[in-house]
Amino acid sequence: MxxxxxxxxxxxxxxxxxxxxxxxxxxxxxxxxxxxxxxxxxxxxxxxxxxxxxxxxxxxxxxxxxxxxxxxxxxxxxxxxxxxxxxxxxxxxxxxxxxxxxxxxxxxxxxxxxxxxxxxxxxxxxxxxxxxxxxxxxxxxxxxxxxxxxxxxxxxxxxxxxxxxxxxxxxxxxxxxxxxxxxxxxxxxxxxxxxxxxxxxxxxxxxxxxxxxxxxxxxxxxxxxxxxxxxxxxxxxxxxxxxxxxxxxxxxxxxxxxxxxxxxxxxxxxxxxxxxxxxxxxxxxxxxxxxxxxxxxxxxxxxxxxxxxxxxxxxxxxxAVSAPRAPVHRRLGGPLPPEFQWLRTPEWERIFRCEDDALVLIGRESVGSWFEQSLVARRQEDHAYVAETDLDFAPDTYQQGAGLITYYNRHKFHAAILSHDEGAGRTLSVMSCAGDWPAGDLDWPVHSVPVGPGPVSLRVEVDKGTQRFRWKQQGEWQALGGELNAAVISDEGGQGEHASFTGAFVGMVCFDVSGRAAEARFTRFDYTPGAA
Known part of the structure; x- marks a missing residue:
């Protein structure tokens, strides 16, 4: 069949x-x-x-x-x-x-x-x-x-x-x-x-x-x-x-x-x-x-x-029979895996490079940019899935951020972002924009989680209309924020199915609105169909 x-x-x-x-x-x-x-x-x-x-x-x-x-x-x-x-x-x-x-x-x-x-x-x-x-x-x-x-x-x-x-x-x-x-x-x-x-x-x-x-x-x-x-x-x-x-x-x-x-x-x-x-x-x-x-x-x-x-x-x-869908585990390094794409620009070397042991994103404009946005992602292909990545990033200002993102467009996304806070140093928080403009505006939570030095693992669990982020450095996964509305990351989210025509992606993002092009290293990306 x-x-x-x-x-x-x-x-x-x-x-x-x-x-x-x-x-x-x-x-x-x-x-x-x-x-x-x-x-x-x-x-x-x-x-x-x-x-x-x-x-x-x-x-x-x-x-x-x-x-x-x-x-x-x-x-x-x-x-x-x-x-x-x-x-x-x-x-x-x-x-x-x-x-x-x-x-x-x-x-x-x-x-x-x-x-x-x-x-x-x-x-x-x-x-x-x-x-x-x-x-x-x-x-x-x-x-x-x-x-x-x-x-x-x-x-x-x-x-x-x-x-x-x-x-x-x-x-x-x-x-x-x-x-x-x-x-x-x-x-x-x-x-x-x-x-x-x-x-x-x-x-x-x-x-x-x-x-x-x-x-x-x-x-x-x-x-x-x-x-x-x-x-x-x-x-x-x-x-x-x-x-x-x-x-x-x-x-x-x-x-x-x-x-x-x-x-x-x-x-x-x-x-x-x-x-x-x-x-x-x-x-x-x-x-x-x-x-x-x-x-x-x-x-x-x-x-x-x-x-x-x-x-x-x-x-x-x-x-003939359609083959069942299977998890996709990527150890990043070498050529970009075929399921991944980026946004708008033919000058991809300005927003990422593929090293032997990592995908390096070069922080450019904001998540909402229409010009030069460092976001590399793959399609969501299942109503429920789990995605994980490993990130090494050393921001020195709140104007720099990198992490794991579920993305539809500039006004419909959720992201787990590793950034910097003047009082706490490296921090993780959830950055969301929950609906088409002007209904949706950026929501950056006041409370964030301090993170120690070294690589961080990030995880998102999407189950139909809801999603959650998690993180860890050692030991067990820890919750990052609460339950999020995944329904906004869809054709119908915001102004309805006639207002936007693409689909949900999950991937890696980096921005540096200070203009100094901070770099984030991603060494793994796993996508597993099915609920957590």
């Missing part, structure tokens, strides 16, 4: 591709660097991270990008000779304008050095590249409308101004007319277009309804690539709206016919759980990636099991 999600934790907007007997999923990374995660599988049930292609300044520099901006909705394709990757770097989230810049890069191998990008346009986000069987390439995009109400082509949401098509080539860029091919259904917020061709029809799938609990995959078709597309008789192939199952927020994916002759569709999904003290449901793991089996009937795709509700378990080709 395929167990959904196939990519647990923050892995949204899955572009799905088959090349021969190899399968790939490319997912959004937003402000996390390097940009775009590409996974590979041979059985659809088990996936391995094989590339993060946007890994140098020529391809991506997100310094200054707000939270939940950066890389939205990549599209991975292959034209028989090369892999192609379309991506959007979004520079603004709030307000009428988006400032969404679209690029294309290419590579002969999935894990090779990708070309310097072609800039395409900035007219909208979530574009794709379609390679027609006559050799022509087509750039398909949603068009963003910053104007007043009533000015768009779809009354359900004026900002999403239809799906547009234009021919593109590496030599000539965009050429020919811009054609609006699909206004969207009455669900609105029509985005993330993907084209494919089958039996003389051009099929278009889009994401609709926003990225929350009303999300959907909508399908349409036309006999010509630029013709007006008729909508699926059911409108949506996938939509969990109004259901109460474990798999929610389903939408935004892509269709693939397998070499076994089966048919699957990828989708993003959320697994909500109940927050503490009746705070409502929340998705700490963000938007994850799932797969559903689909069938063709009367010229349209339908879920094999009927309806529009995705399942937690799906039949896999050849009887």
């Amino acid at each position: 395929i167990r959904n999600p196939v990519l647990p934790g923050f892995n949204p907007d899955p572009s799905f591709l088959r090349v021969g007997e190899d399968y790939y999923l490319a997912t959004s990374t937003f402000e996390w660097y390097p940009g775009v995660q590409i996974f590979h599988s041979r059985d659809l049930a088990n996936w391995e991270l094989v590339a993060r292609p946007l890994n140098r300044a020529a391809l991506l520099d997100m310094r200054g990008n707000p939270d939940s901006c950066g890389i939205w909705a990549p599209c991975l394709s292959h034209d028989g000779e090369r892999f192609w990757l379309v991506y959007t770097d979004v520079k603004r989230l709030d307000g009428a304008f988006k400032d969404a810049h679209n690029y294309i890069t290419a590579c002969e191998t999935i894990d090779g050095v990708w070309s310097d990008p072609w800039y395409v346009n900035s007219s909208g986000f979530d574009p794709s590249l379609f390679h027609d069987d006559d050799g022509r390439k087509w750039f398909v995009n949603m068009r963003w409308n910053h104007r007043w109400a009533g000015s768009g082509v779809n009354g359900a949401n004026d900002r999403f101004d239809g799906i547009v098509l234009q021919e593109w080539s590496p030599e000539g860029g965009l050429t020919g007319p811009v054609t609006m091919i699909y206004p969207g259904s009455d669900k609105g917020l029509t985005e993330a277009p993907h084209l494919f061709k089958r039996d003389g029809w051009y099929y278009l799938t889009t994401a609709e309804g926003g990225t929350g609990y009303e999300h959907a995959v909508t399908m349409a078709r036309s006999r010509t690539i630029d013709g007006q597309y008729e909508t699926h008789p059911q409108k949506h192939v996938l939509c969990a709206e109004g259901s109460n199952g474990a798999v929610q927020r389903t939408g935004h994916g892509q269709y693939v016919e397998t070499h076994w002759g089966d048919h699957y569709h990828s989708f993003l999904m959320g697994r909500p759980i109940e927050g503490p003290d009746g705070q409502g449901r929340f998705c700490p793991l963000g938007r994850e990636t799932g797969l559903e089996k689909v069938v063709w009937r009367d010229g349209w795709l339908w879920l094999e099991r009927g309806g529009m509700i995705a399942s937690a378990e799906v039949d896999a080709p050849g009887g």
Whole structure:
């Protein structure tokens, strides 16, 4: 069986591709660097991270990008000779304008050095590249409308101004007319277009309804690539709206016919759980990636099991089974472990370095910076887990701090921070920011724990909606502060699931707002699924 999600934790907007007997999923990374995660599988049930292609300044520099901006909705394709990757770097989230810049890069191998990008346009986000069987390439995009109400082509949401098509080539860029091919259904917020061709029809799938609990995959078709597309008789192939199952927020994916002759569709999904003290449901793991089996009937795709509700378990080709999840123990030193990323900057050597026996974080700007923040973290992939690290750090001012952090964005995090107090010397305390601005502000407890010289071990225990920090130097683990609300570190924390679009991370952080670049050495990082 395929167990959904196939990519647990923050892995949204899955572009799905088959090349021969190899399968790939490319997912959004937003402000996390390097940009775009590409996974590979041979059985659809088990996936391995094989590339993060946007890994140098020529391809991506997100310094200054707000939270939940950066890389939205990549599209991975292959034209028989090369892999192609379309991506959007979004520079603004709030307000009428988006400032969404679209690029294309290419590579002969999935894990090779990708070309310097072609800039395409900035007219909208979530574009794709379609390679027609006559050799022509087509750039398909949603068009963003910053104007007043009533000015768009779809009354359900004026900002999403239809799906547009234009021919593109590496030599000539965009050429020919811009054609609006699909206004969207009455669900609105029509985005993330993907084209494919089958039996003389051009099929278009889009994401609709926003990225929350009303999300959907909508399908349409036309006999010509630029013709007006008729909508699926059911409108949506996938939509969990109004259901109460474990798999929610389903939408935004892509269709693939397998070499076994089966048919699957990828989708993003959320697994909500109940927050503490009746705070409502929340998705700490963000938007994850799932797969559903689909069938063709009367010229349209339908879920094999009927309806529009995705399942937690799906039949896999050849009887493959998703492998169970296991603890990950990292002795830090040498290359950065593959599960870790950092924020925004291509100049990673300014915020960390990998020595033979440690990961050294170089204190730069504050935890809330959008420019140069020394924070290296991995995705939370389980509703309950324990993470531990060993830290050696010698701060000499309260302006320096380093430690273990559970992080969503600059206004949603908890951290166990080793710093300095004028009267007590080295101290440990909990630093929190519990909700989107202006609802959330920094909370630094008055009481802190004095710590003796030498390395310190830090531990966080997350159990669904609650978490606790612990520490030790010798002997048993000791509590650091009390129980914390983990529900704020989620899409829904603060202003709700439409205000932020990433997922929870856990990792290591260091800051030095004195400007002296104090260094913190981390020698171990363990992540263990399951409650303590």
